[in-house]
Amino acid sequence: MQIKNKAFLAPLSEYTTAPFRMLCKRHGADITIVPLVSATAIARRPAYADRIDFSDKIDDCIQLFGKVPDDFSTATDTLKEKFPKLKWIDINCGCPSYIVQEAGAGSALLDKPQVVARTIELLRNKIPVLSVKMRLAGTWEKTAAFAEEVTNAGIDFLTVHGRTSRQGYSGKADWEKIREIKGIVNVPVIGNGDLQCRSDGEAKVKSSHCDAFMIGRAAMGNPRCFENGTTNGKDDAVEVMKEYMGICGELECAHISDMRVKALQMMRNFSGSAKLRGEIGKCKSAGQLETLLGI
Ligand SMILES: Cc1cc2nc3c(=O)[nH]c(=O)nc-3n(C[C@H](O)[C@H](O)[C@H](O)COP(=O)(O)O)c2cc1C
Numbered sequence: 001m002q003i004k005n006k007a008f009l010a011p012l013s014e015y016t017t018a019p020f021r022m023l024c025k026r027h028g029a030d031i032t033i034v035p036l037v038s039a040t041a042i043a044r045r046p047a048y049a050d051r052i053d054f055s056d057k058i059d060d061c062i063q064l065f066g067k068v069p070d071d072f073s074t075a076t077d078t079l080k081e082k083f084p085k086l087k088w089i090d091i092n093c094g095c096p097s098y099i100v101q102e103a104g105a106g107s108a109l110l111d112k113p114q115v116v117a118r119t120i121e122l123l124r125n126k127i128p129v130l131s132v133k134m135r136l137a138g139t140w141e142k143t144a145a146f147a148e149e150v151t152n153a154g155i156d157f158l159t160v161h162g163r164t165s166r167q168g169y170s171g172k173a174d175w176e177k178i179r180e181i182k183g184i185v186n187v188p189v190i191g192n193g194d195l196q197c198r199s200d201g202e203a204k205v206k207s208s209h210c211d212a213f214m215i216g217r218a219a220m221g222n223p224r225c226f227e228n229g230t231t232n233g234k235d236d237a238v239e240v241m242k243e244y245m246g247i248c249g250e251l252e253c254a255h256i257s258d259m260r261v262k263a264l265q266m267m268r269n270f271s272g273s274a275k276l277r278g279e280i281g282k283c284k285s286a287g288q289l290e291t292l293l294g295i
Pocket residue numbers: 010011012013014015035036063092094095133161192193194195214215216217218
């Protein structure tokens with residue numbers, strides 16, 4: 001699989017739903033990933049996988065989190081059975097959430113590269129494409145040791161979010177460290193952190209010598225960022241929201257709570273947007289939201 005210069009939509013738990021992933025693909029995202037799903041939950045109860053909104057018409061990859069290599073292996077078997085066209089699993093080694101870390105998963109795995117290497121060993125022959133998404137570890141030595149061990153274990157790509165887990169989302173992503181990681185590993189690297197649009201990503205790919213880039217939060221309010229478009233102004237924002245609601249209808253997943261969340265993100269930074277967001281919060285049906293936005 002070629003990823004040179006491709007634009008990835010970052011996995012954003014509870015936000016990048018199937019209709020949102022489709023919206024971003026229609027606006028230039030090249031690769032979409034189903035956000036983190038518990039490998040252990042699927043391993044213990046295969047029916048848990050029924051909740052996953054993977055669609056081979058939209059998505060490229062499902063991301064798993066966990067800490068037990070055998071659970072990743074069992075979960076991958078289940079996912080392959082349920083989604084025969086699934087070709088790509090990503091292993092989450094970056095989630096900073098307290099609950100996930102306390103369970104020994106997400107960014108807690110940055111301290112346990114051998115567990116991730118064992119997971120890769122088990123998954124390698126089960127799935128054609130395998131990747132890891134990491135954050136920076138507490139020190140450069142740990143970061144480098146982790147990146148080297150997991151890439152040597154046999155993954156196809158490495159995504160690096162240039163922040164530590166302790167930073168959460170504060171400060172700036174360290175693209176210099178992303179460049180240094182690219183310099184020591186033998187697989188393509190996808191750089192991630194603070195990118196606003198495609199041209200921003202392309203410039204960072206050049207300066208960091210990465211292979212591709214990933215955009216997360218900027219896409220939440222502006223899914224057009226992948227084609228360097230904007231949702232500045234009410235007319236643009238309403239147009240994109242109308243498209244989103246249309247996709248929700250097409251995919252038969254028009255949930256008002258989800259549509260409200262998206263509208264709240266998109267209706268920003270124009271005159272009257274704060275008042276409008278207050279009204280959006282009160283909408284109880286798609287019809288009410290459409291009337292409010294004049295769709
Ligand atoms: C609401 C939210 C949910 C996220 N969920 C996930 C997730 O499920 N898996 C993951 O690897 N990263 C997750 N992330 C991290 C993003 O994928 C990305 O690495 C991070 O936001 C930095 O990129 P950005 O600066 O472009 O937003 C999440 C981030 C946010 C803000």
